[in-house]
Amino acid sequence: MSKYAGINNAEITSGQAAKLLFLFALGSAALILPTAVTSIARQDGWISMLLAGPFNYFILIIYLALVERFPNLSLAQYAEKVLGVWGGKLLTLLYIFFFLLLSALVLRNISDFLNLSVLPLTPEWFIDVTFMIVIIYGVLLGIETIARTGEILFGWGMFVIVIVLFSLFNQFDLHNFEPFLFNGWQQPIKGMYPILGFPIAEFVFITAIFPLVKKQDRKKLRRSLKLSAGAITFVSTLITVFLVGVMGVSEASRSPFAVYDMAKNINIEEVLVRVEILVAMVWIGTVFMKLVLCVYVLAVLTAQMLKLTTYRPLVVPYSFIIVPLALMVYRNAAHTQVFAMGVWTIYSLFHGFFLPLVVLVIAVIRGKKDTSDGSFPPVRENEDADKKEQNLAKNGSDQADKQADKEPAPA
Incomplete structure (x- = not known):
């Protein structure tokens, strides 16, 4: 049995990849993004969510086009095929810094939420x-x-979202959406800005997951991702609609974790109350999925760049970098908003949209395609024991041969 079987070169289905994309998108964005969009587009924030929906799938088309040319390679591997060894390693290094910073930001999001709430x-x-x-x-x-x-968190997460939103129907006020398009289409279009970088451009993590999808299941990948992109748009829009309809624009734009505060309003006959902890549990679960995927991709890209046989030795050392970085990345809540609204979108779009597009264009111009296997080399779990047994067996046979040579031949 391989030492890293099920770890290095495990396979997943296209449905599982789509669910990972959905959970990644709802990670830290589910609790934070509606507040940022509402603060820009006001009561028309839900329109911003709808307008950003097609970009979910459009950016995935670029990644799928790269997968069709390099079906068994990750971004770090086919970058070297397209840009050359050193150009590919430089590009991979940029993504390593990107996922390192993203991991620290996600970890800081969860610590801020737990510490404040x-x-x-x-x-x-x-x-x-x-x-x-x-x-x-x-x-x-x-x-x-x-x-x-x-798969488990996806089912429970959707169940809790449905229950929470259904419980808020009695407090929904349509007057909170007035006036409709108060400043024309300008504000909803501006509200798309933070969505493009957080989380749409962060979908670049999926380029390291695509080669792990089962080969016989890859025909369903495009359809599964299309459904996932649609589900992301629908759920994000629905959450924003309820946020404005229940809390109003003023209160929703002031709260750092407005969706969590919205759940505090649930009160059905003084029986179903204080259920915001369910929202917290689901959000912590989705943040866990986002962070574990970021660290996984970070370790895998580094191992592939360095030509290692496994990514596992890199996980613990990276954690010693991510934790201090998470403590230093933001100075305070005001700095968090400035960084997220002004800097992160450009930085994220550069890595999630511009660089993959450049790689795709160069690959098309140069006619680069590669179907070679980029998986980690298998390492046997009992490799050392097997070598010892082989040596013992060889020594035993040598001794038997020597003993046979010493014995006198029969007359």
Whole structure:
């Protein structure tokens, strides 16, 4: 049996890849993004979500076009085929820094949420370290285990979202959407800006997951991703609609975690109350999926760039970088908003849209295609024991031959 079977070269289905994309998109964005969009587009924020919907699938088309040319290679591997060895390694290094920073930002999001809403007296470093231990364990188990976990979280997450939104119907006020398009289409279009970088351009992580999809299941990949992109748009729009309809624009744009605060309003006959913890649990689960995928892709791209036989030795060292970086990446809440609204979208679009598009154009111009296998080389679990047994067997046979030579031949 391979030592890293089910870890290095495990296979997942196209449905699992689509669910991973959905959970990644709803990760930290589900609780934070509606607030950012509402603060720009006001009561027309839900229109911004709808307008950004087609970009979900449009950016995936670029990744799918690259997969058709390099079906068994990740971005780090076919970058060297297209741009040359050193050009490909430089591009991979840019993505390593990107996913390192993204991992730190996601970890900081979860510590900020828990520190402000659930565990106000707990130090942020303790939350980061505790959460990172679980992430390390998940990454070491491999993509197959991550995908199966995603299937469980996907079902429970959709169930809780339906229950929470259904419970808020009695507090929904259509007057909160007036006036409709108060400033024309200008504000909804401006509201798309943070969505493009967070989370749409971050979908570039999927380029390291595509080669792991089962070959016999890849025909369904485009359809599965199309459904996932549609589900992302629908759920994001629905959450924004309820956020404005229940809380109003003023309150929704002020709250750092407006969706969590919206769930606090649930009160059905004084029986179903204080269910916001369900929202917190689902959000923590989706953030876990986003962070574990970021760290997994970070380790895999680094291992492929360095031509290692496995990514596992890199996981723990990277965690020692991610945790301190998460503590330093933001100074305060005001800095968080400035960075997310002004810097991250451009930086994210550069890595998630511009660079893959450049690689695709160069690959098309140069006619580059490659169907070689880019998986990690298998390592036997009992390789050392097997070598010892082979040596013992060889020594035993040599001794038997020597003993046979010493014995006198029969007359």
